[in-house]
Amino acid sequence: MVSSLAVDITPSSKAFKLFFNHEQIRTMSRVKRRTTHPPYWHVLKNNQRDDEKISSDNLRFVREVIQDKYKNKSPIKGSDLGIEKTEWDPKTKRSGVIARNIGMQHMWEKDGKKIICTVLQVLDNHVIRYVPPEEYANSVIGAKMFKNRKPLGCLVVGAEATNPDRFTRQYCSLFNEVGLLPKKRLARFIVTPNAALPPCTPLTAGHFVIGQAVDVYGKTIDYGFQGVVKRWGFKGGPASHGATKFHRRGGTIGTGRDKARVWPGQKMPGHMGSERRFNRGLKIVRINMKYNIVYVKGTVPGPTNSIVQIFDTILPRRKFTEAPPHPTYFPPEDGTLPQEDIWDSSLHVFGSPSISV
Amino acid sequence: MAGTRFHLLSTFSRQFSTLNNVSTVQPKLRIDEIRGRRMAIFDKEYKRQQALIPRLEKIEVTYEELNDEKVTLIMNKGISTPYNCAQHINEQLLKRSVVAEVNGEVWDMHRAITTDCTLKLLHMKPEDLHQATLVNKAFWRSCSFLLGAVVESTFQDEISVCLHSFPPANVRSGSFVYDVQLNLKDWVPSQNDLRQIAAAFQKFVRQDHIFQRLDVDSSVALKMFEDNAFKTEQIPHIATKSSTGRSITVYRVGDHIDISRGPMIASSSLVGRCSIPAIHKLNSKLYRFQGVALPSEIHINHFAFGILESRARKLAKSCKDT
Numbered sequence: 175m176v177s178s179l180a181v182d183i184t185p186s187s188k189a190f191k192l193f194f195n196h197e198q199i200r201t202m203s204r205v206k207r208r209t210t211h212p213p214y215w216h217v218l219k220n221n222q223r224d225d226e227k228i229s230s231d232n233l234r235f236v237r238e239v240i241q242d243k244y245k246n247k248s249p250i251k252g253s254d255l256g257i258e259k260t261e262w263d264p265k266t267k268r269s270g271v272i273a274r275n276i277g278m279q280h281m282w283e284k285d286g287k288k289i290i291c292t293v294l295q296v297l298d299n300h301v302i303r304y305v306p307p308e309e310y311a312n313s314v315i316g317a318k319m320f321k322n323r324k325p326l327g328c329l330v331v332g333a334e335a336t337n338p339d340r341f342t343r344q345y346c347s348l349f350n351e352v353g354l355l356p357k358k359r360l361a362r363f364i365v366t367p368n369a370a371l372p373p374c375t376p377l378t379a380g381h382f383v384i385g386q387a388v389d390v391y392g393k394t395i396d397y398g399f400q401g402v403v404k405r406w407g408f409k410g411g412p413a414s415h416g417a418t419k420f421h422r423r424g425g426t427i428g429t430g431r432d433k434a435r436v437w438p439g440q441k442m443p444g445h446m447g448s449e450r451r452f453n454r455g456l457k458i459v460r461i462n463m464k465y466n467i468v469y470v471k472g473t474v475p476g477p478t479n480s481i482v483q484i485f486d487t488i489l490p491r492r493k494f495t496e497a498p499p500h501p502t503y504f505p506p507e508d509g510t511l512p513q514e515d516i517w518d519s520s521l522h523v524f525g526s527p528s529i530s531v
Numbered sequence: 532m533a534g535t536r537f538h539l540l541s542t543f544s545r546q547f548s549t550l551n552n553v554s555t556v557q558p559k560l561r562i563d564e565i566r567g568r569r570m571a572i573f574d575k576e577y578k579r580q581q582a583l584i585p586r587l588e589k590i591e592v593t594y595e596e597l598n599d600e601k602v603t604l605i606m607n608k609g610i611s612t613p614y615n616c617a618q619h620i621n622e623q624l625l626k627r628s629v630v631a632e633v634n635g636e637v638w639d640m641h642r643a644i645t646t647d648c649t650l651k652l653l654h655m656k657p658e659d660l661h662q663a664t665l666v667n668k669a670f671w672r673s674c675s676f677l678l679g680a681v682v683e684s685t686f687q688d689e690i691s692v693c694l695h696s697f698p699p700a701n702v703r704s705g706s707f708v709y710d711v712q713l714n715l716k717d718w719v720p721s722q723n724d725l726r727q728i729a730a731a732f733q734k735f736v737r738q739d740h741i742f743q744r745l746d747v748d749s750s751v752a753l754k755m756f757e758d759n760a761f762k763t764e765q766i767p768h769i770a771t772k773s774s775t776g777r778s779i780t781v782y783r784v785g786d787h788i789d790i791s792r793g794p795m796i797a798s799s800s801l802v803g804r805c806s807i808p809a810i811h812k813l814n815s816k817l818y819r820f821q822g823v824a825l826p827s828e829i830h831i832n833h834f835a836f837g838i839l840e841s842r843a844r845k846l847a848k849s850c851k852d853t
Binding site for chain 1: 829830831832833834835837
């Protein structure tokens, strides 16, 4: 969730104004942009060796044992979870949600204007554990985050339940306390203590409100090794008029006099993409409660079918003015089903009479 | 070797220092001394048997490969083992072979061949069902043997450990077994104890000990096991059942020597993942140590292995129940 750059370039920071200083740009391209290995305190997740071929009878038996073990742990009603009734205030930070970007869809406003939307499916999220503020401030990330600030709590949420035989024993032991099937994906959400949730709480699309602004965090599309034109936007050279072997190259890389070397951070071809980014302030225009789908106006980092995290926005002018489902959404206890497909008021609902201008 | 055993003792003694139900101490020879004595007798007998061979005679060993191709090897009578034959053929065979079949009879890899014969080398994943059962039984038997070796050395010096025996390998029981007499009144092993024994087992197994076989006269065997009351009782019975009426097969793994009938696997490094899920109390002093292990070649996920462990926790009943 925290920006991985050494300098905070969110619009509210001072560094944002310095960004177009060329010295700064050169320093920016030196910053370590991605790590491909997990942090050292993570447990080993995937099996290191392939399983021996087990006979089909035995496989069926193992599946039966797994089903027996986990069959009683289905999502339970909100009232049974023992959630304390806490008050929402504008300074509350709610949990986020893990979703998958399943594609894009055009929508039209009532005046006929087309808007591009990204369709995000909220996966089977369950809260794994809550770490209270005092404890979280002692962890590696927590210490960095709350160095000179008041500490907040941390909710560990998991999505995409899978069979335990895909993972190592240490990874599955993370879920033993809650008694849930191991999740493929885990995420941390920083919450204020009044928005804490007990383990096993399900999070659905109803967690969000139509018209609210969200920040979506994901890993950008991986373009691989790219040249300088695509990666840094260089102009390259002329396509014709006698240009010999100079169409997409970088050109000069230094003055030759000043410093007499290539400056660190010189823009050159290299790996592009696969970086963690936030797209902030995206408006939710449609929610489908039956399939747990959220339609978000705009684009989201990452390719189709990638996992993203959705948070309530931090942009100050788009934050909540009235209470959202706090701490999260629970289906009504009198058994009435919620409305299946909820559209924003400004949107033209598909199937209704056509727009005439 | 002594250095590592001291280390094994020290890791376990940390755990047992909190026990308050240890019965009165009997003065007993320390395990190292007992083992040293047994090894001396073993080495002496081995040298004596080797010296009986007057001169090197050659025998023809026909090795049958998987696709029925035959390779003829000229080996030394009474000295060459199936392991030596494999050394002439292939490194993969050396690493993979568990047990050999000499003229259709199951044979240890490090046991000397005495006649012209046909040789087959069996590995951990044979296609033939009959071969698979043979290999499986040898594996479980060896695991029981290794369990005895480990249990003998993992208890504190004050506790007298007397290995009783292990029943024949029974896969259906769910675990391999060793019965041990401990002079502990009511010992309920904790999870940590079980894990420590399993860790000691893994450590021992990684040291890659060869299962050395020796056929000895029952008098020599009685001298070796004179400190063990149970073995002294069993040796005459076993000797009468043998072909000559007086011989006992004795195996040596590292520093540990014990009696066992059947063929064992080639080396302890063939044992991979293992766990000691339960220790049941049979009667006033006899404890049944139960374990489950997989060959190092075969790997299954932790959940499936957990199912095997939970099965091995149940008391393994054998026809030889005391």
